[in-house]
Amino acid sequence: MKAIRKKDVQSLGYSDGSPYRRRKSIVIxxxxxxxxxxxxxxxxxxxxxxxxxxxxxxxIHKFPGASQVKEIPxx
Numbered sequence: 001m002k003a004i005r006k007k008d009v010q011s012l013g014y015s016d017g018s019p020y021r022r023r024k025s026i027v028i029x030x031x032x033x034x035x036x037x038x039x040x041x042x043x044x045x046x047x048x049x050x051x052x053x054x055x056x057x058x059x060i061h062k063f064p065g066a067s068q069v070k071e072i073p074x075x
Contacts, residue, residue: 031046046069
């Protein structure tokens with residue numbers, strides 16, 4: 001079995017074709033989420049600021065001041 005590398009999870013997240021798409025949630029380090037290659041709706045919960053719902057392929061989502069954002073699939 002291939003070891004999971006944190007860098008892979010961070011860069012692939014729930015994007016189309018990602019092997020991590022079945023996870024209940026993924027924590028991404030940083031304040032920016034790129035939904036341009038993600039075809040599922042996600043709830044984005046930053047450690048600072050307000051959460052939001054990101055629609056599929058909706059581009060860049062910024063969370064100023066956040067050091068991480070938890071992604072949770074909807075539906």
